[in-house]
Amino acid sequence: MIPFRLTARPGIPIYEQAVYAATRAIVAGQLREGDPFPSVRTLSRELRINPNTAHKVIAQLLNDGLIESHPGIGTVVAALPSSTAIQRTKLLNREIEELVVEAKRLSIDLNEVTSAIDRHWKRLSTPPQEEPK
Amino acid sequence: MTQSLHIFRKDVRHLWPELSVYALLLVAFALVVPQAWPGAAFSNTLLQTFATLLKILIPISWLVLITRVVHEECLVGEEQFWITRPYHWGSLLGAKCIFIVTSLILPFVVMQWSLLFQADINPFVSISGMMLCLLKFCLIVWLPFTLVAALTSTLSAAFMSLAGVAVIWAALLTFLFPATGTRMSPPFVLEIFSFTFAILLIGTLIYQFSTRRTARSRIAVAAILFLFLILLYGFVGTHCGTPVRALIRNHYPASSDQSLRLVFVPGPLPYEDRNEDIQVPRGFVEVKLPIHLEGLDPNYKLRDTNTSFVIHTPGFLYASPWESAAVGEGNLSFLVPQQVFNRTATADAHVHLEFLAEQLRPKDPQIISSNDSFSAPNNGRCVLTQGTPVCRYAYQISVPTRVKALSNSGACGAPESAKPTVTIFRLVPAGTNPDPVVQEVLSLGSTICAGSPLTFSEYSPAETFRLELDIPSVNIGQYKSR
């Protein structure tokens, strides 16, 4: 079983949807560091996508550093890479600004936005590991 | 080759019910038919009917088996499972041939041998007869059946096409070409015809297997049948008359023997008792001319007597094709078309006649003492039942034989008037009879007793000859016999 699904969203390329779903599963902790990542065949089978797309998905995730290839074992989930300054700036400044602009355009107030952020953050977080005493 | 065997094994696995019934049929045939032979110990009409039924069922079972095996990988259609699989057409055709040979022909041959054994004849005495018989079956039955199966997709379609073609064919032959029976065919023409059409049919079969172009193959078969008709028409309608005549004349050289000649003796004909009753075809008249054949050794016999003649009256000329003629005591009879007869019967006509035949020379006669079961020359095996000898041969009788016997009019044992009687049995070529035992009932008048000697005289072919006779003036109308 693969711990993520594609939600059939028209207009968004399947490849993008798959990369997003995999990324979300990794940050949410459904796939932990060291877990084996599904092969092209398995991805293709389970998500009902063609193998070329599956291949591209894996290539993109490798590129992003979310998974890494170990010879003999296959691909495994990597530790979340540290972000570069440029990546952080892009998210915190540009993309957050876009969110704020859109919210204001739709007359959504700050409280609603922050509680939505809070809700999603909690949902996509792994509960802290219980340390054996 | 391995693909062929693989397909063949699958076919056997699927068709074993049909094969079992076929085997049963052959066994029944081998058991029943000897009981229906002339001279068999216990025979009745029910058994005869059963034997006839089995004789009909055998070709039907061939049609079913061949059609079923070819339709396993049907060649007609667009949705068969095998046309997108790595079948090689050569292997497929090979597999079907292997099936037909091993599961159809081989058991049939074994059944034939069993019948020969039951007649006390060694099957291998006449290899040529066996081969000829099988070849005929191939050309007339098995090859056409396979071709029809390759051009249809269901058993009923195959049966109906075959029946339809057979009926139309027979009708055409009967009504378009009524006089073919009496025509003489040039030497070897039958062989060449058969060979050519066999090649054409095999070619069509291979074409269909390799390309599966059913429409084209069906057209090809229709064209072949049409070609056959055209050639037959040309031959019968004397459109190819000249080359046919030349071929025949070539094969029968003019006689070098000075004493052998035809003589016309004008005058009324003595009445002659006929043994055979030949039907005169519609539109024809039989004319019997008082022509003597002189110079022939009295012990010799004639075979394949044919004649060709030209009738010339003022204002009318008729040249006949080579046709069969009957030689009697001091006369020669042949067929003349009705219209020609009407035109020429009124007055005297000039007739120029050519005659040819093959001579048969008698070999030294063999005297054999008849018994309940005894051997005859030419690998025959005879039985004596109720005073009549019945001689049996494998596949064919290749040599005309004359049998002389001393027969008693009363019961055996009494040394009464034993008068000599004679019977002749003619050539019987290897035919398409599932029963390979050729029976010849020697009707020698009355009873033959065990121990009485029978003289068998075989005739071997001697030289062929052609004679000419010119009759300046004769009124044919006087010599119409039928």
Add this chain to the structure above:
Amino acid sequence: MTIKPPAIEARQLSKTFGATQVLAPLDLIVPRGSILALVGHNGAGKTTLIKLLLNILQPTTGVATVLGQSTATLTSTAFTRIGYISENQELPDWMTVQSFLDYLRPFYPTWNETGLLDELDLPPNRKLKHLSRGMRMKAVFASVLAFSPSVILMDEPFSGLDPVVRDELIQTLLGRIHPDDEGADESGATILISSHDLGEIESFATHVAFLHEGTLLFAEPMNTLITRFREVTVTLPQSESAEEYMTNLPDSWLSPESSGTVIRFIYTKADTEAPEIAVRGVFQRAEGIQSESMTLRTIFLALVKANRTEDRSRA
């Protein structure tokens, strides 16, 4: 490095039966490793095209090649790498599932059926004639996937099957067409599939070809198609009436409809020009422009309707 020929190529391929032209001359290239969805209404010519590619039918004009080999001379060896799955194909019904596979095995050098019957949940000892429609199609899939063909041509393989069976078949298919070795240069199997289950094949098809009344309207990558088709709704100011504009719309805007101040149409060039800009060019005073992406199914419906209207207006 030699450039391998495309998996399937057709040039001016057409088919006429008697007086009816069933397939107008078409050109098509299916690259290796792609999955082409052949889409069209019933009777558009999809089955004819597939049969032409397999040499079941002979073309009236044009040529086609499969794996570089001309279809007119497809040898028996070629069929060791080509698979055909069709809802209408006859099977040797007297064989059991396992004996059918056993019978086919010696024909193919690359046969591997391990786990296939289990994955498809097929009873090996049941005769083919006793299988339900779905199981029968599964048996056909098994008999084709077992030899790992390089090209698979499928003619309505999911027709009449329930969603469970459809899903199982798609899963099995997708799980078996990629070569084992992850880093291999080999592309996976090329698939040409004609189907009406547009929702399902949209997720895994890489290319789409659209046949309408025997004519190939277009063949392009799925991404391009999804990107360029958008359903656009324009709201005009209260003062205007949408009716007036209906006759002056560009031809490339398909199936325009209007109601009050709203105009809706199918925009087909969103890959080259954003719909908003195109709309602004025609309706300078538009108050609202909404553009929605379309699924393969909605694209298909729109195209068929648009073409039918065009056929009717031309007739």
